[in-house]
Amino acid sequence: MGLNSHYTMPQLQLTVPPGFVAGQSLQFVTPEGQIMAVDVPPGVPPGATFVFTLPDAPLPMGLPLDAGSTVPMGAPMAPARKFAECPICYENLCAAPVGFFLSATAQRVSPHYFNLAAAQQWLASGNGTCPLTRKPIATVMVVPDVRTNPDAWFTAVDVDGNNKLSRFEAIEALKAQFALDVAGLDAAVADPDHWMWQQWDVDRSGTLERNELLAKPSGLVASLPQLFASTSQPGKAPDITDRQAWFDFWDSPAGGGDGNGVLDKEEVIRALIKTLRLSSDPASVQGMRATIDAVWGIFDTDGSGTTERCEFLQADGLADTIVATLAQR
Secondary structure (H helix, E strand, C coil), rough: CEEEECCCCCEEECCCCCCCCCCCHHHHHHCCCCCEEEEEECCCCCCEEEEEECCCCCCCCCEEEEEEHHHHHHHCHHHHCCEEECCCCEEEEEHCCEEEEECCCCCCCCCCCCCHHHHHHHCCCCCCEEECCCCCCCCCECCCCCCHHHHHHHHHHHHCCCEEHHHHHHHHHHCCCCEHHHHHHHHHHHHHHHHHHHHCCCCCCCCCCCHHHHCCCHHHHHHHHHCCCCCCCCCCCCCCCCCCHHHHHHHHHHHHCCCCCCCEHHHHHHHHHHCCCCCCCCCHHHHHHHHHHHHHHHHCCCCCCCCEEEHHCCCCCCCHHHHHHHCCC
């Protein structure tokens, strides 16, 4: 995924994720932190790339064009981001301390946040790469609690180290420590005229400095939990033994899916971790990932990375195998 950074008509090269078909809406985040969507063009299969030209309009406040490497691009709205969950264990990020990965040169490898215990377990497992960017990792940095150590928190979440935060940097970091209305915040990030930026970005610089972010009572950190308090109540997932209802729930928006009739491997792993309530046990999370990795290739014969509803439910298919494997645990 790359960025053709000429200023008037910037372009993004997007990769079609597994399970997506022509005409389906693909959501992604621009280098400036703006959430956008584009329909997958005809004739472009999963795994292939296409070029999307961004509208020739003033860029929203946020990261400059040359900071594209610090923002996830070309990915659909993954369930972990949609619900502010850890991408490893799928625990709500705000439920426990969080951290992020650093390279051997003490540089952040991505803007993502992880459940601290899950990240430490991932590093200890010897994988050696970030689970999202696949860049080499060396250590896990703890994110201080913004409520008790705001200055250290600001330094930790300043992804590019320029002593100010873009909208994307500020909001993603706060999602990791507060139970918030994620959809409402994402919509606000994408709107350059949203009233909250007028309140928080006092000097209209397009970024948030320490004094603006931490000011009381109207600064972002002080007012965000009240203004964007989470009101969502997750639906109750069926038991895995009810194979059809289980698949349909995790493929639905309530479960984090998009109703496209397929689940990719990571969606299946997430569904099982949450169904069996393994999120708070990093070792069990790693064990579940290893189990699915071991059996996935048997059923994903075309290498698409997904399982369709009929394939999942067929006799001796993936559902039966998963249920039988869990019964032996």
